[in-house]
Amino acid sequence: MAATAFAPASIGNVAVGFDVLGHSFQSIGDRVTARRVATPGVTIGAITGTTVDLPLDAEKNTAGMAVLSMVRDLKLDFGFELTIEKGIPLGSGLGGSAASAVAGVVAANALLPKPLTLLEQLQFALKGEQVASGSRHVDNIAPSLFGGLVLTVGIDNPNVKQIPVPPTVRCVLVHPHMVLNTREARSILSKTVSLSDVIWQTANISGFITGCFTGDLQLIRESLEDVVIEPQRQVLIPGFQAVKQGALSNGALGCSISGAGPTIFAWCEQQHAERVRDAMVAGFATVKMASDAWISTLDAVGARIVD
């Protein structure tokens, strides 16, 4: 008995929602195949794809640890062998460790006698993600598992809500060929924020969510701007301003850092997507940085069994 699950990449923060918003990105993702084995426990048979230097020890691997916590907490009398196919570059800020954890849980869940709810699966994926990030961050797990633009409120028992995105909106991702360490990107952040920036950011996330619910692209455009985190982190990404200005001057609704970076995302209307992508790639080229680029819908489609 085996099942293969695909879990999409995800963009944490979505500029205005540091640690609370995220959205799935369908064009890339990780695949995990789970095979039932007789012995309770988890082994990792192979890791292929964009990143192969990940730990094969299940306790140190996000997918491994996520599925291992299922085996243990559910007191299963069988185990799993996992094969991981990474489609998401390591350290890209695209939720690669979350996607592997989610894909592992979704694949293993398909082999359970009694499948779990999405919120139960979320909890197990979180335990895997914890191995990679050192803390329980749900803002990549939830969008990869549920799909679309997702708000998560609360930590221990997070409330997950999908927010509709106007169907003409596309997301452009440009990943420069460099690696940023998530812990470092977090450690440079100031521990305090000025009250005036708090008000501004609060207005922006409120406008952004309201614009999504009401299909008001102009409000999304005015609101999709991070005044708290991006000004601190952009220095870690060579060419950031060139990429952002390129996106905005070619019709993007907004452009910011995906998660902790270095990948940069932009939202735009469908008809501008290729122009925005090309401008962003050209922005990185101004600092002689090669990059990969993708375009995705923002459909509310999460992780799923594909085989």
Place this chain on the structure above:
Amino acid sequence: MAATAFAPASIGNVAVGFDVLGHSFQSIGDRVTARRVATPGVTIGAITGTTVDLPLDAEKNTAGMAVLSMVRDLKLDFGFELTIEKGIPLGSGLGGSAASAVAGVVAANALLPKPLTLLEQLQFALKGEQVASGSRHVDNIAPSLFGGLVLTVGIDNPNVKQIPVPPTVRCVLVHPHMVLNTREARSILSKTVSLSDVIWQTANISGFITGCFTGDLQLIRESLEDVVIEPQRQVLIPGFQAVKQGALSNGALGCSISGAGPTIFAWCEQQHAERVRDAMVAGFATVKMASDAWISTLDAVGARIVD
């Protein structure tokens, strides 16, 4: 030619939306009667009601200054005499100065040869409010003028969006017999906020707005909590904790300070409104503070001509 307008009271901030959210409160408000006079300019004939010691000099009165700015900016060849009937207690945190400004503009607007849009009226009301608060705060003006729960993004050309509220929700207001100065309530606020509180507040306002759009009362309950401003301001309101605990233990979805205080508001479902109100009044009684209390729907009905 004369017209009388009613503008509802309003609750600024709504706990989670400091300076960006507000909602109208239909049960109390100010009325302004505007009478066209031949001479360009504005005079104030009389002020009656809950507060009568307000300036009769139009340049120093919020309604007077709002209408005067209309006369000047629109280059009108006639003027207005205003009669103001205050229904909102002074210094209550219920947007009294905003309501007078809004009612003045709406009444005068009805007497123009070519009426203004709501956003144009908003700009004139803002100029009146500026006289009272010393700064341009739109979070009372917009809900009083538009009605319902209102988000305002931006200052110079604010974007105003109405957010639907589940129809079973009521707002309870309890106004203690004391006065708080808005400037003082603002001056005690710390100029910085910890990043962890920013994340928490961001999650709360996002959950609150999402709960309103999706009619999810449980999410509203979990999100309607101000972790930034209320902890600093509650010390200015004797009995605050007793009032809040009384509201929450009687079914309220949330309870916090209206605007800069000292009035306290709670959201609850219709069937709990009277119990919540009584518990809040009893909370103030524990510190020997008399209070007035009202219950209102959250209908999206703003300022209007009533005569």
